[in-house]
Amino acid sequence: MAALFGQDALTDNGPGYAFSQAPSSAAGGIRERSFYPYTDNGGSTLGIAGEDFTILAGDTRSTSGYNINTRYAPKVFKIGGDDSEGTNATIILSVVGFAADGQILKERLDTIVKMYRYQHGKPMSVKACAQRLSTILYGKRFFPYYVHAILGGLDEEGKGALYSYDPVGSYEREQCRAGGAAASLIMPFLDNQVNFKNQYVPESGEGHALQERPRVPLKRKETEELVRDAFTSAVERHIEVGDGLQMLVVTKDGVEEIYSPLKRD
Amino acid sequence: MVRTGYDLSNSVFSPDGRNFQVEYATKAVENGGTAIGIRCKDGVVLAVEKIITSKLLKPGTNKRIATVDKHVGVVSSGLVPDGRHFVSRARDEASSWRRFIKSPIPTSIIASRLGSYVQMYTLYSSVRPFGVTTIIGGWDSEEELPVDGQVGSGPKMGAGGKDESLRSGGPGLYMIEPSGLYWGYYGAATGKGRQVAKGELEKLNLQNGTLSLLEGVKEAARIIYVAHDDSKDKDFELEMTWISGKDGPTKGRHEEVPAKLREEAEKAAKKALEGEDEEDDSSKGDKMEE
Amino acid sequence: MNHFPQAWGRPRDDIYGHYDASFLQSSGPNQHTQSPVVTGTSVIAVKFKDGVVVAADNLASYGSLARFTDVKRLRTFNDTTVIGFGGDVSDMQYLDRVLSSLDIKESYANDGHHLNAKNLHTYLAKVLYKRRSDFNPLWNQLLVAGTDDDGKPFLSSADLLGTTFSAPTLATGFGAHLAQPLLRRIVPDEAAVGGITQEAAVAAVKECMKVLFYRDARSLDKYSIAVVTNEGIDLKEDEKLEAQSWAFAEGIRGYGTQVS
């Protein structure tokens, strides 16, 4: 052992890590060679489906631990379309969690949607794309893409469609969904503001007689405001969220991108 | 002419010990544009006559001389796609050498490897021989090369105990035939005009090692022009590459001869030809101009 | 990313709790994962209006031993791109060979196409991600600097997990803690890049190298610095830190005989 110097000095004084840090030493007992292939790059995403539009939004901060990697790392992407910029795309995807997996997942889905067009001569529907995304994720069931994905588009009837996924491909069409670091902060807010949870018609009665406030489809303008509010609040309460807000809005006219700054503290 | 059937398959000898398929492959080479290589004292020149088979071809493109690693050039005459196959094998050889030895492959070794490869295509009935004869020119570095990827540099004044009188590296020129046969050359020529070209190369007395690279470029251009039979063939384009040592113009890399220099050489070549042809009718000279 | 390349890619106990590694086979075939042994510390880089400045010191450490003091950790590609390597030196050398063979392959076509910094970064990120997915990571964090398809300054990072991000200023290792805040003060965002001259960028980077040498015990006062622009690369590999000042030590009172 001495032949290789005191390797243990390497991490004697750092934070604790889950694995022994000593490099495999000369015949020095059992060699620990574990490697954790994931990290969490923070950030948060949010999707809301409207009557004739779908919004996907994400902050643009990328972190590792307490470090900010960059203040501009997009989390929402166009899928498919004519070229690498996604011109004429009709489907959007947001990914949050382990950014490298997210990037690869996005590229895979994008390629598949483009190949679909190449082979079938027509664009892929959101519904088909949603199922395909689930299959991709489950395909790596035992070495998952560590991401929370949300897929958005318009369905056959032109209504806003939103699908959210767990890392191994379980998915569901929903009205709204928040993902990532501040999901637990944003989701209750959405429940209340989008689905009017815990809102009741005043004076409608007591106990079971109390009537829930009826749901009304959100207008695009107010939905955008809702998204902005959700992120402004999340930024206050979560250190991994901030810097910028990127929104992609799908309507029958295509995909529109909106960027607005968030606090950088 | 009676053929006996021994020439119908590769890897079959005829009763008098010939492998006809290899000989036929050589015929394919004999129809190709002339290619030559000249080993000069300070570098190697490769040149090829590209017959313009159609006016629709884009001029200045469709390169026929390829680079292998950075220091080796390959030109072939015969079936062009076969030449490409040959080059891609050469590149594989060079990169596998890099992988194991972590340095550029010496010209002599790549020639030997490729000679074996071409020879293998004469051994089996399931393949046909290469329809190309290939000229390989390279420059083995005279410098002390680091191991690829190494860091650090040793003593500032360099290593001790070197034999300063030792000369290492330098130019190499080889030619591989469809049979797999290869030799090292001072000057090599193949393709349609090889006989004329060989005659011209011999006149240069290359074995004396006095011809410089720049002179080599001029000579190469001239020889291609001399070897071109313009009574039979259409116009041609001249493509030339060269390789010099670290003090020369290409710094050990195989590169295309700069356009300006090539044009100069071509002009000189045409002039030399005209001089020769003075007694002939002058129509030939006019034809060159177009 | 922090000061300990050995810790890169590992979950921190204080955040995730102790990781239960029992499901990861600890024996059997196909065990690749190693740990970095000979390592380089920070690489720092900043964009300016015409290009990017990158720097890294010339030290390769062996644990806490300053073992090799002439290790150049900046590598050029194509005269258009500089790659700075932090982390394991043997993996850096491997990537160096990979890049050399890529360079050779690219030059074969001789068709006027060249890989720029952006292309190269995409490629390297793919290599790194592939290796992490094979559980055989290349234990490095790289900064790739140069220009993009439009000739604008390009700077991006890729690490052993395949994570990539791009910013006007970047720093790996200890530099992420010490240099990054200093650099961000000068170039807070992409819009500020246009107002930064080469001189200002070089001065900022040199200042950061000095701060890193003061505070990072596994750094060296000899370093390499490269300026990459559309005109080419100016790489200096044997720079010395200038105008250090340790005189403040005189004023420090603390232990032992100095308590007064």
Place this chain on the structure above:
Amino acid sequence: MDMRKTGMLNEDGIHIDMDHLKKGEVNADRELRIQERTAERPLGPTLPIESRISSLRSGSAADTQAVADIVQYNLEQFGVEYDMPPTTQTAAAMFQELCYHNKDRLSAGMIIAGYDPRHGGQVYSIPLGGSLHKQSYAIGGSGSTYIYGYCDANWREGMTEEEGVNFVKGALQEAIKWDGSSGGVIRMVVLTAKGAVRHLYLPDNGYTGPGTK
């Protein structure tokens, strides 16, 4: 030497190689490598790979021997196939390839030193992870930690053979003195154009002899 849980032999010792030069002595510029080891084993850690290339090994004896054997075989093949002697670089490249690609299975720190007329004397160091470093001199093994300072302070560019030998001897004496895991005799081999010359120095006479005999 001791047996570890893994069943691998572990070898201790220190190695110094130096690539050094000097002017003035005909043909005497050379590359030097020395090694020292505990006296109980009949052979030193110095293994001749090719006639004028040697490797020094630290770490697991079994691992390093296996690696050295493979490289030696490959170098012989190289010589036969291409009809030219391999250079020190070739040997270093082969060692590095093996050490790097098998880093998780080997515990081998190597020093490669060699002389060939074209490149002169050269020293390469391949530490644990399999990186390759060209150096003026290389030290390794348990005792080496104690002599980083000595070597840095005493190494000079362009030493003569004699100065070189003394440098190495001096460094090793310090290592033997301070490292509890180093000791015994000093073995040394000097590689020059003239070939490989082995030296031996004993503690009996304060490491002054018998030298080359």
Place this chain on the structure above:
Amino acid sequence: MFRNNYDNDSVTFSPQGRIFQVEYAQEAVKQGSVVVGLVSKTHAVLVALKECSSYEKQLLYINGGRYQGIDDHFGIALAGLASDARVLSNFMKQQALSSKLTYGRAIPLERIVASIGDRAQTNTQHYGKRPYGVGLLIAGIDVTGPHLYEFQPSGMTQEMVACSIGARSQTARTYLERNLDEFANASKEQLVQHGLKALKNSLPQDKELTIDNTTVAVIGMGKVGKLENFKLYDGQDVSVWLDLDSEEKSEDTSAATEGAAMEIDS
């Protein structure tokens, strides 16, 4: 004896050094209906006759119409065995995709063309394989500008200024050769017209180009380094080009020549 024994496979040279199987494969290209390709300094154009000969199911594969999206920078047209073309096309698609994913760059045209050339060569040197029975024109734009390549069953690939392959393509080539000097500075419209004229030349006397039998594909360099993506004009869409052609004819048959003359003046 008319037949010879050297034409049974692609691994046998004839005494003259020819490989008949490869030459026969070239004949298959001539069975296909004609396609024409040409480039200017800014555009690359493919025009083709749609009426499929018995050989072809699909005449024009354009990586911009049906193959839209991933290789937005080039397309191909074929003459000969469409199924062979599909194999090559899929291969190119993969190569183009992989270039985008691996390097984030549109694959340089010369390299992708060389890669199918190399593939085709292998089929001419090994027993049990046959040469591809298809010729391709590959047209597109990369950072070095517009390009047109011809691919032959032998594995030969060549960069051309203009080219035509398929049945009676010789007459089209003759037209192209005669007007060669006008292509470089031609506008998009002029270039397509040249293509259509060349195409028409290869038609039998009694035939005309119509929206039912003609397809046109254009790719151009847009403004500020942006591509005008590969666009396929089929059916009714072709009429813009055909109308252009007939208009010009009615006005002045020598308009193209004049245009060229003017450019020389400037």
